[in-house]
Amino acid sequence: xxxxxxxxxxxLKAVIAEEVPLSGxxxxxxxxxxxIQLTRDQDRTNRDxxxxxxxxxxxxxxxVRAALLGATTDEDEFVRAEAILGLASRDxxxxxxxVLEALGAEQVAIPVLEAAxxxxxxxxxxxxxxxxxxxxxxxxDELAAAALAACEQTGG
Numbered sequence: 001x002x003x004x005x006x007x008x009x010x011x012l013k014a015v016i017a018e019e020v021p022l023s024g025x026x027x028x029x030x031x032x033x034x035x036i037q038l039t040r041d042q043d044r045t046n047r048d049x050x051x052x053x054x055x056x057x058x059x060x061x062x063x064v065r066a067a068l069l070g071a072t073t074d075e076d077e078f079v080r081a082e083a084i085l086g087l088a089s090r091d092x093x094x095x096x097x098x099v100l101e102a103l104g105a106e107q108v109a110i111p112v113l114e115a116a117x118x119x120x121x122x123x124x125x126x127x128x129x130x131x132x133x134x135x136x137x138x139x140x141d142e143l144a145a146a147a148l149a150a151c152e153q154t155g156g
Contacts, residue, residue: 055086081109
């Protein structure tokens, strides 16, 4: 049996378990600030989980956007991908160049394909055609095809 992928931070584990609020008061604001700080943690699993959680739960504040923008340059492709998806869900125009760059890489993470579907911009079409080709990952193929269809509907 493989070990469950989780962060080393007890705080992040509490956020995952929905034991820690990230909105709705002073205590929640401090928690959100702590979550933002963990997007820059030395531990890759903490950065990955913090960026994922911030992407999904962090609202849309200047501090959240700045943290997500910062995470787009992380050394880890999965942290970058989560940040790109978080940006796309808040502002597809800001996310578009990051999506385009990520789609041009040798491999692509699932959140980037999800972000591409949100951005739905014709400039993504050529790279998405490559990723939509059949591979050994039917789920990724399906996401790439959906993103490609969204881009083609907008004139790509």
